[in-house]
Each structure stands twice: as structure tokens, then as C-alpha cells.
Amino acid sequence: MNNELNFSFTVNGREKTFCFPPEATLLTVLRDNGYTEVHNGCETGECGSCVVILNGVTVNSCMVLAASAMDGEILTVRALGDVHNPHPIQRAFAESGAVQCGFCTPGQILSAYALLTEKPSPSDEEIKQALDGNICRCTGYKKIIEAVKLSAVRMKGDDDE
């Protein structure tokens, strides 16, 4: 009757074992286990609200079978920083007015994080490409681009120190 299995992951640096049926998506498993910062906006891989970083790569967690991520390393937006010690990208999003309703924000920030890890000084076009999978209905994206650029400047500054 119960076909649930135990799987292990590393989520935000901590090893976790979750119990779920083999058809469960990574999105539902993460949300069911308290990672509610991973948001469910469409479940068809088209809005980016559920983006997480899996083994260094951004994925729409609604499109990933959780079982396929076994032993993988998962980062949600909470891995980057918290309200007392936010990551420069989180700070830049807040300061730039890039956060309105905030529902898409964790996904936007993780896409930006993946981009800036690879390309510390992205062009506008590269930013648009990297964040194209993250739909925002509130901001018109302008302040999101500004936030990513501000993040890039700040993170480079940090590296120089």
C-alpha cells in the first residue's frame, strides 16, 4: 500500500533523509519538509518560482523527480543568507525595489546567484538570458536587472577585499 521510500539529500549544507513516493517532485518534497521558500507557481516548469540549485545548476524543482536528485546537493534561497545576515544579492534586491510581492523573488535570486557565480560581470543581455525562466508580474523586471547589476558590483567588491 505505502510505496514511500527513504532518500537522502544535502539541503542547504545539511544532510537530510526524506520519505516520499517515487513519483514525487523535488518541489513537493521540499515544501512538504518545511522548505516553503520554494514556491509553487505553475507546476509546469514555466514560471521559475520553484527554482533551486541542484548540484550547482538551477532547476525548476517542479520538473525534477525528487528521487533523481538522490545524494545531490540542493540550495534554496535560505542557503544564501538570512534576515540578520543577508547575501549581497538579497540585499541588492531589497534596496533596488526588485521585491514587490516577493513570490518569484527566491527563484530570481537563485538564478542571479548561479549567473554571478559563473559570470561576475554580466551584461544586460546575459542577465536577461539567465533570468528568462523567472516570471515576475509585479516589477516589470527593470529593478530586477538593476538589482543583479548592483549585486555584481558588490560581490566583486567583496572579492577584492
Added chain:
Amino acid sequence: MMMNKNFKQAGLSHEKLDSIALACGREKYTDDFRIDEPLFISFLYSDIASGLIKSINISRAEAADGVKAVLYYGNTPETLHTTAGQGFPEPSPYDCRMFDSKVRFVGDRIAAVAAETKKQADAALKLIDVKIEESEPLFDMEKAMDAGAPLIHTDDEYPAIPVTYKPEINLAAEVLISFGDIEKGLAEADTVIEDSYNMQYASHCATEPHAVAVYFDERGRMVIISATQVPFHVRRIVSMVCGIAIQNIRVIKPRVGGGFGGKQEVFLEQVAALTAWRLRRSVKIVLSRKEVFINARTRHAMRSRIRMGVKKTGEITALEVDDLMNAGAYGPHALTVLSNAGAKVLPLFNKIENLSFTGRSVYTNLPIGGAYRGYGATQGYFALNQHIDAAARYCGIDFLDYVKKWHIKSGETSAVFAALGEGKEGVSQYIKSCGLGDCIDLGAEAIGWAEKRGKKIRSGSKVRGVGAAVCMQGSGIPEIDMASCHIKMNEDGSFNLSTGATDIGTGSDTILAQIAAEAVGTSYDKFIVLSSDTDTTPFDTGAYASSTTYITGNAVKLCALKIRAQLEETAAEILSVEKSDIELSGGTARQILTSKKISYGELCAYRLYTSGQYQIQATQSFVAHESPPPFTAQFAEVEVDLETGELKLLELVAAVDCGLALNPILAEGQVEGAVLNGISYALTEEYLFNSKGRMVNPDYGHYKIFSIADMPKLKTIIVDSFEQTGPYGAKSIGEIALNGPAPAIANAVFDAAGIRLKDTPFTPEKVWKLLRKEV
């Protein structure tokens, strides 16, 4: 004109109070709350557009694994109501039941299953045996009032207020106003310009799908957490429909993932509440994106027909507007969106003596219309701006010069203000601030109007053009919307500000804190803002009608001034001086002559613990007696491929007069979000229906909304302005910017290619077909 009011908090781009927590994933939306062992509800939707349920057997579903309840018309309250979250009594017809024996569109709810898991609920849906006798559907709104047309509502539906409502001819609402004599005016004209414009169905696409969670607190009261714009209306409607006393219901609005009008609708809460109440169990409903598309509310499709008499001098001798609005299967907002297509649009050109507006909302067997940012003004301005463009061209006058001459100015009024309200007469008002002229000048400069207009710059098969559009909106609903707040002080100089106003991502919590801080004389981050919870925050009609900044803002300002008076009195008492000898600023009371200082915290502590003890606190309600309109001028530069019909928007400039922008970054954000939604609506968004009335594209893959890669160059200009009746000079900003992109783009395409795009969205196919006709 620079308004230097020496404000310390109003007008500063303070960071939105919740943004760091949102960016760190710490804030909670409705579905993020852990509630004890909830039941999950799934809905059975009709795949037939029109029909009667002949039989429905729920017994197999009821017996299925995990199922705790199956709801349908046979076991739920028959209370007629509207799902529109509006003031009471609502101006929308009472034409819907929780469940009904009639289905009226593909996506209408037939039944709901509550089960221990979502999977079990979904599985049990398939076990409900329904037999529907199909009847002829009505899809074409133009035929809705024809003799012999299928009737959508034939029972005892009724309007809650005395307005025209004739379901016997599918008429959900009617608005008629008229001044002067249209035919006489047309006869006096040098030309009569006549055309029809159409706007289509659209989804709000708030990133968070609709959700509700219900649980019982320790004492058995029912708590409803809802992704809503209207928590107090939720409480009232749930009480009315389910027969549960208001006293037993608490509605909490957590973070909400956008609304845009879609969450001004109360259609899930009553189902969740009734199930929870009957079973004494927690309940959750979270819609999928597909369900949002097919069952939640939409922008009303509208056809606007205009006849305009114009003299060569530019004078409009007559304006006749005939709007037909598709209410869909039910009529939430069917009257008020329609009336706003007149009320928010016609006053802009206020010198027209012969004016008539005929608006009709009709039922069809298509998805339900509702509130959507712009609220009828979007549709109205799409038509009017193209007509004004045509009139100016006829007169040989530049569009911008034409608008500047004829638009409403400060000190002027329009008879339409008094004639058209929300289901009743409106409220007369004189414009006290109008920065439209500045919007036009600054926007024109930014887009390069003088260099580009009429130049038809060619590059191969591509030609460029620029166009503009002008619009106004309102700031809340005068004499109807009410907001209230409570402020209390803490002994460290901080304050709790409680308000029923509903921050759905707009930043209203933040600007209300700025207003309070300005009035009290401290910094905005001294305010701990709580909004909104029907148990702990005072009443507010909610986040709609561009009302929060102006109406709640005024309540907060007046409330905070009461706090200021208490601080003054306390400081004067401690320092043994007159109140007039005290200056309050920066969280400190200062004796002007001696410069002796006392911190706000000390003042509070004195009142809490030392002498003449009382809690420094105040409450305030506010109802507006006018609705000062914000104004916008928007400019589009396009490139049209004359061979393929491809239409590219190169740049959009939006210049806005929102009074004093209390928080410029947040105000720009409102403009940019609305503009991109407006662009996306003008160019790509569209409900596609098959011949059976089924929406065939209910996902983002096929319903195209703009992504970051699609965005054109955007420029936002907030012009200097000051509204004397607004809190520290502010007017509204939430909706207006959505009204400009479609007409600005259409006018730009005419400038480039000489074709009038009268139907949105402007697909390459439509452009190409019009270009072929021209050749």
C-alpha cells in the same frame, strides 16, 4: 514646479519593510503555513459550457479512500451571493451559489471533494457520476440580447442594490448617461469619426495561485488564512453564505503573491470554511495555475464603439460611447467595471457638451469577468486614445498639442464625476492637481517625439513610428471606501501601526509607515506594521480601486497627528511649558527656547509608569469625499515589418502624476509592473477558446506573458506634483499605468504604417492582414 515641503519621511525611497525577509525566503504565503492535518479540497469542473445537471451521484466518491466530504448543490447552502469583494451591499448582482444545478461555462464548479490527501481528493473526483443535459451555449456577446438567445440566468438572481438588471435578456448591468444632444452635436461637426475597438479576455497571472487555509483555534473559532485583497469582505461573505456568525470567523491576510484584482474575489473561502465548519477539521485549497486560468476571474472583454463629431478647430461637438462588456457566466464587477469605463475615462476631455455613454454588461457562457488592474479604464482608454489620435490628425494638429489644449486642468470639473459612480450617482469634484502637461512634455522629450513623430523612418521592410496615450484613474471610491487604523506607542519610541489595509506586494505597509512617521516626527522604521487580520486590525475595504495610499493614507495621517498631539501634551507637562513651546522632530521633543530634549521613548514611559498615566494611542477612520485622479502620458516607439507584420516595441516611456510620490522607488515599481502587464496584454496575452467554449491555452507555455527577455526599453518619469487633499500630497499609483501601453502602441503603429489596430492583442497575423488591406 518643485514642491519642497521639507518632509522628512514622505517622498523618500525607503526600503520596503518586508523585502529582506521576502528575499531571504522567510515570509509566509497562505500555503506556507503549517496547519494540523488539513483536508485537501479538489474541484470538479464542467467541461460543458451550458447545461442542466440531470443527475449527480456522489456515493462512490464519498466511499473512496480518504474522502471526508463531497459538496455539490444538493448538500450546500443555496444562498445567492456575489463573489465580488466589494463594499456592502455590493453593486454586483447576486447571481451565484456555492454550487448550482446549472453549469454556465467550461470551468464552472460542479462539486468539491475534501480528502485526507490531495491525491485522494483528485482521484475521487473521477468517481462522481454526473449527467448533464447540454443546452445551446451563448458565446457571442453581440448576440446576447437578441430575441431567442440562450438565457444564462433564469432563476431568482437579483441585484443587491436598485440598479438595472435584466437576466431575461442576459443583461447583467446597464449604465446610461447623457448630456446635451448627440445628434445636434454631430450635425455641427465638420466630420464624424466612427469606429469600434475590442479588448480580449486576460488572466491576472499573479505569481501565487489562489489559496486558502482554514483551521480552528484553541477555543474553536475558525481562522481563515487567505491570499486575498479583501479580508473584511471575505469574513462578511463567508458568514453570509455559510451562515456562520462573524464572531466565529477570523481572517488573516499573510504575504500575498500579487493580486491585480484577481484576489478581490471571494470564491474559495466559503467552500473551505463550510467544509471545515461541518467537519471541524482544518482545510486547505490551493489552486493550480490551470485552475486559475479556467475558473478564477479574468479581465472583461469589451467592445467599445465611438462616434465623435469633430470641428476643424479641434472642438469635439459630440461624443457617443457605446460599450458592450462580456461579463461571462456570472456578474462580479459587471456593473462597476463597466461604469468605470465611462467614469474614469470621459472626464479627461471635459469640454464636450454633447456626450452620451451607453454601457451594457451581458452574460455569456464564457469564463467569469472580474476586477483587473485598470478596471474598465484600460478598455475605455484603448478606444478613446485612438479616436483622439484620429481627431487630431483630421485637424492637422499634433496629438500632444491637441491633448494639452483639451484635457481637464486644475480647477476644472466634469459633469461625469457627479453622474457616474459605483452603482449609483458619483461625487462631484474639482481637479486640484493635474500634472498631465508635465507628463506630456517630459515624456515627449524622453521618447524623442519631435524628431520621430510622423517621420516613418525606414530600414528595409521595417518602418518606425511613435505614438502616445493619455489617461487618468481615481484614488479610491469616494463616499464608499472606508479605511481605519490604530496606532499605539511603546516605551522605546517605537509604535505599532495596525491597519486593515491589505499589502499584497505593493508596499502599502511601508508607505503607511512613512506617512505615520512624517506626522509623528520620527523615522519610518520605528513603526511595526500589522496588516491585516480581522481580529486585531481595524476595518478597511481592502486593496482595490487605487485606494490605499489616499484613503488609508489619510486615515493613518490623521491618526498619527493625534499621537503627535499626545506627545506634545506630555512633553509640555514634563517640561512645565506651553505646548506651543515644544517642537517634535526626529523622535525627540525639544523645548524651543532652551533646547532641552526628551526622547519619544521617555515621553511614552512617563505616560505608562509615572504621571497622568495612559497609553499613548489613537484610532482613526477615513472616508474620502473626492477621488483625485492621477494622470499619465505614455509614449511608444515601434518598428513594424511591412512584409511580415512583425511588430516590435522598441521603447515605452511612462510619465505619471501621482501627486507627491511617497516612496519614489515603490511608485516607479508600480508603474513599471503595470506598464509591462499592459504591454504584454496589448501584444500577446489572450484566452483562446475552441468552438465549445473551452479555453485551450491554460498554461504559461501557450498563454504568453512577458518575461525579462521580452521587455523593451522602459523609462518611468514621476513628475513633480502635489495633491492638497492627499496624505502629504499623494494620489494613487496602483492601476493607472496599465491603461496606456495598448493605445500608445496602436497609435505608434498608425504613425509608422498607417493602420489602425482596433483589436488586442496585436499579433503579427492581425498586423499583416491590415497591412495587406492597405496595399
